[in-house]
């Protein structure tokens with residue numbers, strides 16, 4: 001990836017306007033009205049009152065919140081007595097996005113003689129989704145599995161969390177960390193041991209650095225406006241901010257959407273995307289987890305797509321950017337962690353973090369036997 005032509009920060013108002021008109025991938029929910037009259041509702045030139053635009057934005061956001069947040073009722077369907085495989089829709093989906101465990105032989109057959117690099121999302125992938133984001137700890141057995149992976153393969157964590165926070169959870173120095181959805185990348189010197197370019201120092205890459213004061217400001221405003229909503233919480237992830245609504249009564253979701261919209265009106269260079277019961281506020285820059293993976297591959301000396309197989313495992317919409325990059329590079333593949341059928345750019349699937357651990361352990365066993 002060549003960044004020599006400039007930074008990913010978008011300064012051209014037309015380019016920002018295009019993003020707001022829906023040029024971004026579908027998971028991106030542009031949210032601010034541009035001074036030039038762009039709206040995510042209809043694009044340039046559509047004359048609607050400001051109030052109507054606000055309604056469209058709030059309703060759009062609310063729809064996204066509802067559709068992207070399968071509530072606990074789904075856990076009943078896919079609870080212990082009712083495994084996803086027993087659901088006909090899930091079985092049909094598995095035919096399109098097969099289990100990475102069931103396809104393991106095929107996966108490693110394609111990796112013979114090549115170098116595998118492993119990229120791991122954190123929440124929902126290495127730790128189960130829990131109600132309290134501060135309690136999303138990683139189990140000791142999962143940590144051991146990730147440590148072993150990092151011993152045998154170049155490996156990185158790519159998370160929406162702040163880099164500091166995700167490191168506190170993972171507690172392993174052997175990996176690279178890309179926090180804030182890839183906007184805060186630290187390559188580990190230990191990771192270079194896997195590479196041809198030995199002896200390189202750890203490096204820091206922060207393409208959205210100039211947004212730091214703005215993110216702090218918006219984080220404070222979001223905290224203030226949502227403080228009266230029971231169950232809502234705001235997490236400052238350094239280069240992006242999460243507004244959690246998992247513990248908010250569904251009748252108050254509209255209020256959350258409305259308040260976030262109101263705050264974002266004062267920040268035209270920020271946008272909001274939605275994840276698993278979370279609204280993620282971040283800079284409008286041309287950077288995402290996919291770009292972060294490309295950056296890491298290049299900086300770790302692993303960009304030779306003929307001989308390197310990157311594997312990216314993640315559960316969230318933001319991980320789709322990474323799946324897409326691997327699909328487009330035609331090397332390596334994404335693995336989606338999901339208990340429900342989803343549209344995805346991933347080639348394979350795993351049901352939950354326990355299957356992720358099984359897959360990681362299988363990779364390590366295979367590597368040990370293939371040397």
Ligand SMILES: O=P(O)(O)OC[C@H]1O[C@H](O[C@H]2O[C@H](CO)[C@@H](O)[C@H](O)[C@H]2O)[C@H](O)[C@@H](O)[C@@H]1O
Nearest residue numbers: 122123129130131133136159160242246276278
């Ligand atoms: O890219 P990720 O590592 O998957 O981070 C995405 C968001 O993950 C966290 O929120 C999610 O997990 C929480 C704990 O299980 C859960 O309570 C929340 O509902 C989920 O959305 C994290 O707290 C967010 O800041 C990240 O953006």
